[in-house]
Amino acid sequence: MSYAASLPWTLESFDFDRIEIQRIRHNEDLFFLLCSASFVESGSDLYTHNLVDHFAGDEALQGWLSQHWEHEELQHGRALATYVKHVWPEFDWEAAFKSFWDEYGAVCTSEQLEPSRGLELAARCVVETGTASLYRALNDITDEPVLKQLTNHIKSDEVRHYKHFYQFFRQYREKEGFGRYKVFRALLRRVNEIKSEDGDIALRHVFDRCYPHLKGNRAEFKRITGKAEGLLRRHIPAEMTVKMLLKPLDLPARLQNALEKPLAKLAEKLFLH
Ligand SMILES: [Fe+2]
Numbered sequence: 001m002s003y004a005a006s007l008p009w010t011l012e013s014f015d016f017d018r019i020e021i022q023r024i025r026h027n028e029d030l031f032f033l034l035c036s037a038s039f040v041e042s043g044s045d046l047y048t049h050n051l052v053d054h055f056a057g058d059e060a061l062q063g064w065l066s067q068h069w070e071h072e073e074l075q076h077g078r079a080l081a082t083y084v085k086h087v088w089p090e091f092d093w094e095a096a097f098k099s100f101w102d103e104y105g106a107v108c109t110s111e112q113l114e115p116s117r118g119l120e121l122a123a124r125c126v127v128e129t130g131t132a133s134l135y136r137a138l139n140d141i142t143d144e145p146v147l148k149q150l151t152n153h154i155k156s157d158e159v160r161h162y163k164h165f166y167q168f169f170r171q172y173r174e175k176e177g178f179g180r181y182k183v184f185r186a187l188l189r190r191v192n193e194i195k196s197e198d199g200d201i202a203l204r205h206v207f208d209r210c211y212p213h214l215k216g217n218r219a220e221f222k223r224i225t226g227k228a229e230g231l232l233r234r235h236i237p238a239e240m241t242v243k244m245l246l247k248p249l250d251l252p253a254r255l256q257n258a259l260e261k262p263l264a265k266l267a268e269k270l271f272l273h
């Protein structure tokens, strides 16, 4: 069955031959960020299956996950990979992805999901907040027109994913009746997980492929990827990120307003190492 008809955009929406290569090719920071994002997105099907199993019996949610969400995430992976291959054809994307996949597939198991369905949905809101912020930052960083258009499309998808997970989260909050503190703990757990895992594995496999002679050299890895993360940090949309992160807590408006500013200062650290 083809789901292409339901996708908000497809790879054909872009003319990759019109990439203004001279505007981006020299930018190693963007190369690292785009390539690692393409790996994580391309590994989405594994995560979808875990999630679909987790929500057995909830046909509405399972249907949305497997018929829309998974296809959109995989398309993000394909689009980013296509872009990377056009701009940096000397980089062996397939080989690097394969080595990433061998490691990532082993750690991305269903044990990492929150045991409560509702709390897992809160945690999914954290993940979509992270990706929405990432693509908005990348959109802000680049002046290459094809990448600008691509990151804008992906960012809109991620914001929509967030809204879907949030709506499902609200249903489960009613059903399961957990309190704000539990939600807070679940959000925090997922933030910490993101900081320590997916991105780091992906960046490491990009690094190892680019600098095979430096494989295992943690100091050089940190120096080179730290530069890319610094660039990202300066462009993270802090206000948007904090608003999205706090929303599942359903705080009284005054408290939420009071927290937004101080937390915005922390936001840049949330998704970066
Ligand atoms: Fe995505």
Ligand SMILES: [Fe+2]
Binding pocket: 073, 128, 131, 157, 158, 161
């Ligand atoms: Fe997403």
